[in-house]
Amino acid sequence: MAALSSTERGERLRSLLAPGIATLVCLAILIGLGTWQLARKGEKEALIARIVERSRAEPPAAPPPFGAWDAKADEFRRVRVTGTFLHDKETLVHGLAPGEPGRALQGFYVLTPLKRDDGTTILINRGFVPTELQRPADRAAAQVSGETTVTGMLRASETRTMFVPESDPARDAWFTRDIPGIAAAKGLTRVAPYLIEADATPNPGGWPRGGQLRVDLPNNHLQYAFTWFGIALCLIGVFSVFAWRRLHEPAEPKAG
Structure with missing residues (x-):
């Protein structure tokens, strides 16, 4: 095999242009994904710290339903509210709850409107019930009557999200905590734009089981970032080997 001439080397360099551009584009995407995961990691850690801090604070009264509600600033704040449950207008939202280790319980979250003295209503997620207790008659002891205070x-x-079925108000089948949708379906008026996830205060009969909000949110973003950066390094290595071989392999001898 003969050494490369200057013309052949120039041709080989030009032949690397298209794969080189494609590699740079893919590399930029991979680095961007890794950087985004690092940013998400910081956001998730800040969110977890905020939830933990707020969960330990003494609960103030819930904000006015028609005041300034900023989900980003106010969500996960622990509050206290007093009113009367409207059990005849409760809504069951499909969901899972932690069961035995490695196993989740399938059932529903019970969203019950709480009417306050000022005529406003707040949806309360009172907690989880397994599928066999979805009918109120099967958990009659859990009906809280009269004025009550919820934290x-x-x-x-x-x-x-993409993988969650769409709710069907006509069949009273709900898969998300859709406050406006539930309020409209149940004929509720003057409803707060937020709901309250009830603490683990025991309900009569033990159901619904509150306190299902977990502060140990998954935070795998560092692992994901390392994955994207690792793929980027592999891409650099593969292209480097390809380019080196393309530029240094001897030329094929020409037929005489």
Whole structure:
């Protein structure tokens, strides 16, 4: 095999232009994804710290339903509210709850409107019930009558993701905590734009089981960032080997 001439080397360099540009584009995407995961890691850690701090604070009264509600600033704040449950307008939202280690319980979250003396209403996520207790008649002891006080975390209306079925108000089948949708379906008026996730205060009969909001949110963003950066390094290595071989392999001898 003969050494490369200057013309052949120039041709080989030009042949690396297209794969080189493609590699740079992919590299930029991979580095961008890794950097984004690092940013998400910081945001998640700040969120967890905020939830923990607020969960330990003495709960003030819930904000006025029609005052300034900023989900980003106010969500996960622990509050206290007093009113009367409207059990006939409760809504069951499909969901899972922690069960035995490595196993989740399938059932529903019970959202019950709480009417206050000023005529406003706040949806209260009273907690989880397994599928076999979805009918109120099967958990009649859990009906709280008269004026009651609830403490819990402020939560914004839940946005449906790609893998969550769409709720069907006509069948009373709910898969997200859709505050406006539930309020309209149940004929509720003057409803707060937030709901309250009730603390683990025992309900009569033990159900619904409150306190389901977990502060140990998964935070795997550093692992994801290392994955993207690792793929980027592999891409650099593969292209480097390809380019070196392309530029240094001897030329094929020409047929005489």
